[in-house]
Every structure is written in structure tokens, then in C-alpha cells.
Amino acid sequence: MLTCTDEDLGVQLKHDEVVLDGFLIFFLLILTMSVKIDVVRLEIPENTNVIVGQSHFIKTVEDLYETLVSSSPSIKFGIGFCEASGKRLIRKDGNDEKLITSAVDACKRIAAGHVFVIYISNSFPINVLNRIKSVEEVVRVFAATANPLQVLVAETDQGRGVIGVVDGMTPLGVETEEDVKERYSILRKFGYKK
Amino acid sequence: MLTCTDEDLGVQLKHDEVVLDGFLIFFLLILTMSVKIDVVRLEIPENTNVIVGQSHFIKTVEDLYETLVSSSPSIKFGIGFCEASGKRLIRKDGNDEKLITSAVDACKRIAAGHVFVIYISNSFPINVLNRIKSVEEVVRVFAATANPLQVLVAETDQGRGVIGVVDGMTPLGVETEEDVKERYSILRKFGYKK
Amino acid sequence: MLTCTDEDLGVQLKHDEVVLDGFLIFFLLILTMSVKIDVVRLEIPENTNVIVGQSHFIKTVEDLYETLVSSSPSIKFGIGFCEASGKRLIRKDGNDEKLITSAVDACKRIAAGHVFVIYISNSFPINVLNRIKSVEEVVRVFAATANPLQVLVAETDQGRGVIGVVDGMTPLGVETEEDVKERYSILRKFGYKK
The missing domain is CATH 3.40.1520.10 (Ta1353-like)
Known part of the structure; x- marks a missing residue:
């Protein structure tokens, strides 16, 4: 994973003091997010x-x-x-x-x-x-x-x-009546539910 | 809500390889934050x-x-x-x-x-x-x-x-003696406290 | 701590509509992250x-x-x-x-x-x-x-x-046999373990 330390940002900010105002706002924002x-x-x-x-x-x-x-x-x-x-x-x-x-x-x-x-x-x-x-x-x-x-x-x-x-992963849909029956029977097959 | 996928960023990085060093540091940082x-x-x-x-x-x-x-x-x-x-x-x-x-x-x-x-x-x-x-x-x-x-x-x-x-929302102040009395009595009125 | 409000960003986005495409993608991304x-x-x-x-x-x-x-x-x-x-x-x-x-x-x-x-x-x-x-x-x-x-x-x-x-702080290494003995005896010295 790529990383960028606070030191990098500090240097960067100095570099950009000569750049137009708009970009300074951007660098201030990133300094705020010092949480990686x-x-x-x-x-x-x-x-x-x-x-x-x-x-x-x-x-x-x-x-x-x-x-x-x-x-x-x-x-x-x-x-x-x-x-x-x-x-x-x-x-x-x-x-x-x-x-x-x-x-x-x-x-x-x-x-x-x-x-x-x-x-x-x-x-x-x-x-x-x-x-x-x-x-x-x-x-x-x-x-x-x-x-x-x-x-x-x-x-x-x-x-x-x-x-x-x-x-794990994100859900793909909502269970149907058929899926409910299967879920119900799986737990009984495992012996987890009466 | 606006979104920007990893693919977008990948393309973006390629685009900017011709741009000056300072801006490359910025794109590296954003790739680090691949958590939306x-x-x-x-x-x-x-x-x-x-x-x-x-x-x-x-x-x-x-x-x-x-x-x-x-x-x-x-x-x-x-x-x-x-x-x-x-x-x-x-x-x-x-x-x-x-x-x-x-x-x-x-x-x-x-x-x-x-x-x-x-x-x-x-x-x-x-x-x-x-x-x-x-x-x-x-x-x-x-x-x-x-x-x-x-x-x-x-x-x-x-x-x-x-x-x-x-x-909910952020707090607006600290309770006073008066507020404490009110809090105390509300819980008794609800029947939640003796 | 430095902060940059949504208003600042809104203004910023308008400013940059005249700027080249590459930078617009960047501002879209930052608007997505309206969580500070x-x-x-x-x-x-x-x-x-x-x-x-x-x-x-x-x-x-x-x-x-x-x-x-x-x-x-x-x-x-x-x-x-x-x-x-x-x-x-x-x-x-x-x-x-x-x-x-x-x-x-x-x-x-x-x-x-x-x-x-x-x-x-x-x-x-x-x-x-x-x-x-x-x-x-x-x-x-x-x-x-x-x-x-x-x-x-x-x-x-x-x-x-x-x-x-x-x-607290991040770990510096893994405990050795010697460290385990010390940990074991400290808890007994405190009276926390029999």
C-alpha cells in the first residue's frame, strides 16, 4: 500500500506556497486528515x-x-x-x-x-x-x-x-420463501435448532 | 452521493505522469485512501x-x-x-x-x-x-x-x-442545577426510577 | 486543527470549473468525503x-x-x-x-x-x-x-x-520466554492471579 507521511505533506505545503490560492485550500484539507x-x-x-x-x-x-x-x-x-x-x-x-x-x-x-x-x-x-x-x-x-x-x-x-x-462480502439480494425454508432446515440439519 | 472508483483514480494517475512532481504526491495520497x-x-x-x-x-x-x-x-x-x-x-x-x-x-x-x-x-x-x-x-x-x-x-x-x-445531534451546553432537577423528576414521572 | 468546511469546497469547485479536467476529478472525490x-x-x-x-x-x-x-x-x-x-x-x-x-x-x-x-x-x-x-x-x-x-x-x-x-502505543516486538516469566510473576505479585 502506498503511503504519504506528514513530513511529505509538510514539504509539499512549502513547495506550493508559490502556487495559486485554490490549491492551497486543497493542501490544508489533506493536512486535516492526518488520520491514515x-x-x-x-x-x-x-x-x-x-x-x-x-x-x-x-x-x-x-x-x-x-x-x-x-x-x-x-x-x-x-x-x-x-x-x-x-x-x-x-x-x-x-x-x-x-x-x-x-x-x-x-x-x-x-x-x-x-x-x-x-x-x-x-x-x-x-x-x-x-x-x-x-x-x-x-x-x-x-x-x-x-x-x-x-x-x-x-x-x-x-x-x-x-x-x-x-x-465477508456485501449482500446480493433478499431471501425468498424458498431461501427461508432452506435456512430453516440447514439449522435443524446442523442440530443447532429444534 | 458522488463517487470516484479506483478505476477512475488509476486512469487519473496515468494522465498525470506528465505533470510536475508536486501533484504526483497528491495522487499517491488519494490512492492510499482507497477506503470510501x-x-x-x-x-x-x-x-x-x-x-x-x-x-x-x-x-x-x-x-x-x-x-x-x-x-x-x-x-x-x-x-x-x-x-x-x-x-x-x-x-x-x-x-x-x-x-x-x-x-x-x-x-x-x-x-x-x-x-x-x-x-x-x-x-x-x-x-x-x-x-x-x-x-x-x-x-x-x-x-x-x-x-x-x-x-x-x-x-x-x-x-x-x-x-x-x-x-442524534451534538450537545449544546452543560446541564444546570435546574436541568438536573428536571431530569430527576422526568425519570420518576416515567416510573423508571424510584 | 485545520478545517475546511463544505462551503469552502463548494466555492472551490466553482472556481475550478475553468481548470483542466484532471483536477475536477480530484474535487469530486473530496466532496464525497464529507466526513471529517x-x-x-x-x-x-x-x-x-x-x-x-x-x-x-x-x-x-x-x-x-x-x-x-x-x-x-x-x-x-x-x-x-x-x-x-x-x-x-x-x-x-x-x-x-x-x-x-x-x-x-x-x-x-x-x-x-x-x-x-x-x-x-x-x-x-x-x-x-x-x-x-x-x-x-x-x-x-x-x-x-x-x-x-x-x-x-x-x-x-x-x-x-x-x-x-x-x-496507548503500537507494539515494539513479541515477548520472549523471559518476558513471559516476568508477566506471569507480575500478576502474582499484584495478587491478581493465584
Whole structure:
């Protein structure tokens, strides 16, 4: 992705002081938008789901570990957490080396203070999401998905923060009566609904 | 709303290769911002409230239906949900045709994967919000309001995602002792506080 | 912070109708982005933490007061809430004048409908966060932190809305075995983990 730092803009503004007024207005506007938006595409290996959220405090890592490990006997998971002060390290834990590596890699690329990333397999978001939302350090959850996921990260002079996600694709239409029947029967076939 | 696609920009960049260096920096910057922000204004009919959130998985529709229908005997509601993969349909349910139509229309216009919209009447957000937050597919809630609501939607090459809302208007001042008394008594008049 | 209003842009567009095609495309693009992003840096006095969230309805203030005051005998706190319709006042409460002032000041600067700000001392986010998430008016929490905090606020023709936060700084690396041991022992030293 192409980038243009504030320094570039500063230089640019000086260059253009000789240019006609109209263009100066344009450069002022761009200086206002000193927030850069970065689109971070997360890799989601087959049969895994990713959960991205924000918490506070280093205790997050142990508490997320404990809540996930007790959620089911089958779950495999990896956690990454971006410590936002002090040593500012990506903290990590889990019970599967590959998933821990995936979570740490995602944290490196998101690189936003107090953001955590969890990869899970042999388990699904509905098995763990309410537990995660209830962890006492967790502020909010941005996404839980197996779809292609883009994390939108704003970057300022101080650091970075997640502003949203693009989770999968946009809708193509509205379901028909036939689609409703299919949806109804799929959930029963999965055993998710009676 | 005016739009300018990535293709337009690509062409533009080629055009300007002959132009002086200063302007090239400007085009690089705009290519960086390949995230378009769309402002979607939701219609909120009289005596209704809207709740906008994000979840995951098609089961959301039935679980939201069940949690809302059991929240009070009086509630009327419509649910729309943007399926983000597979058939990518706007899924819908509820117990009031008009409110279902409102929810589906809002989903069409937001058009962001895994986003849901709920319209309620004969019920208020405080009657249902904690139930909705606890639905096991629900990732987060963006707004619950009867105010004019603008949903800010980011659009990338992959799809769309909600980044925030403008819920009502900005404040005009700070409450005085007199305002505090009035606030206190209004809540007692409503029967909301003892 | 430099700003450029829609009016400026309107005038600008007229000015440039005489200019070559290439630059017209640029002005169309900027009109599309009529969302301004404002970076609001919150002051966090020593030994305090700040919690920023979004709710709905004026009852928020009393309910947050009650949930905070009952969270521990020691807590000192101040609450500010941006009423989004009607009188549109910043509502406030708490048990410490300085913290109430901090919360009101933060609300003045964020100035986004239905946003609340809480400052706490003699208490930590982990002591109150789950209580706050469970308040029936609370839609979501954006941040809970003692780090330098920037609140990213989008501004449209209608009003303002929080789109994200920069909470502390970006990570510098990944923790080593040595760092893990230190993290483990710090939490035990604090008495937070057995």
C-alpha cells in the first residue's frame, strides 16, 4: 500500500506556497486528515475462525486463555495481545503453536494498542463469544468470522486503532420463501435448532 | 452521493505522469485512501426505535427473533441480517410486516457483511438491549436510538463495514442545577426510577 | 486543527470549473468525503482511568452512577453523557468534583450524541467494566485505559460519532520466554492471579 507521511505533506505545503490560492485550500484539507486508514487483510486458515477485539491490561492474556481452555475439551486456540504501554510487547498464549503464530502475526500487522486476536479450531465463535464478551478486561469485540476479513486500522501521530472491519462480502439480494425454508432446515440439519 | 472508483483514480494517475512532481504526491495520497466512507441515513418511523449491530452466522436471525419475541408480550419488531458468504442474502424475520420491511431496507442500504438491523415498536431499547448483547452470535451493537441516525460505512475492494454512527445531534451546553432537577423528576414521572 | 468546511469546497469547485479536467476529478472525490475525522486527545490525570462508551437515553446517567457507586466502597468517579436530542445537554453525575469536571470536559471535546465518559480513581477498569457493559442503556464501550488516549470522531452534516480510539502505543516486538516469566510473576505479585 502506498503511503504519504506528514513530513511529505509538510514539504509539499512549502513547495506550493508559490502556487495559486485554490490549491492551497486543497493542501490544508489533506493536512486535516492526518488520520491514515490502513486495510489489514487477515489470513484465516481452513477450519479456523478468528475473533478480533479490544481489551485493557496485560491480564487479558491469562484470562482469555482460561476462558477459552475451559469452553470445551476439543478447542485449539492461539491468542495475541498488543500491550499498549511499558514494554509494548505482543503477548501470546494458547494450546496450539500454529494458531498462536497466526494470532501473533495478525497482531503484528494490526499493531493497535490493547487489541487482541484469537484463532480457534475444533470450536466455533458461538461456543466462545459470550465467554469472551464477559471477560472482565474485554472492552469490545470487532469481529468473529471464518470469512475473508479486512481490519480497518486508523493511524495517527500517536499510534493505531481499529475503526471497523469488512467481514465477508456485501449482500446480493433478499431471501425468498424458498431461501427461508432452506435456512430453516440447514439449522435443524446442523442440530443447532429444534 | 458522488463517487470516484479506483478505476477512475488509476486512469487519473496515468494522465498525470506528465505533470510536475508536486501533484504526483497528491495522487499517491488519494490512492492510499482507497477506503470510501459512505453516510447512510436510516429512516426511523414514529414510535419506533432502531438497533444496529454486528453478529456472525445465519443462526443470528432465529436467535434474535426468539430473544425479541420473548422480551415482552407487546413488542412488534422486524429483523434484517446481511449474510456475508454463501448465498449472501439479506435474511429477515419478525412479527410485523412494516418493521420487517424497514429492517430489510436498512440492510440494503448499509450492505455490510454480518450487520443486522432491528426495528422495534411497543417496546424500547432498554427492554431488549441486554438480551441482544447476550445473544451468542452478537459481536457488538453500534446504536440503539429513536434519533435521526447516520450509519458510517467504509467501503473497500472486498466489501463494506460499519465504522460508526452519528446518533442524534451534538450537545449544546452543560446541564444546570435546574436541568438536573428536571431530569430527576422526568425519570420518576416515567416510573423508571424510584 | 485545520478545517475546511463544505462551503469552502463548494466555492472551490466553482472556481475550478475553468481548470483542466484532471483536477475536477480530484474535487469530486473530496466532496464525497464529507466526513471529517477529528482526533480528540483526552487528558488522563495520574491515578485515574478513563472509560468511553455509547449508550442511549438520559437514564444512562443515573444507572451508571448506581452501578459505579455500588462497585466498591473506595471508588471515586465522574460521569459525563452527551444527550443527543431535546435539550441536548451534557448530563453529569459522580462522587468527586474533579473527576466530574474531567468527564464533562471530555464530553465537550468529543461532542458526539449518546457518548458517555467516565473517569475513575481508587478503582480500576477490571473492577467496573463488566458492570458497565451490563447497564441496560449501554450500547458499547470504546476504551478503558490509563494510557494516552485519542478518540477518533467523525463529523458529518448532522453531528458527530466516535469511530475508534488510539489507546496507548503500537507494539515494539513479541515477548520472549523471559518476558513471559516476568508477566506471569507480575500478576502474582499484584495478587491478581493465584
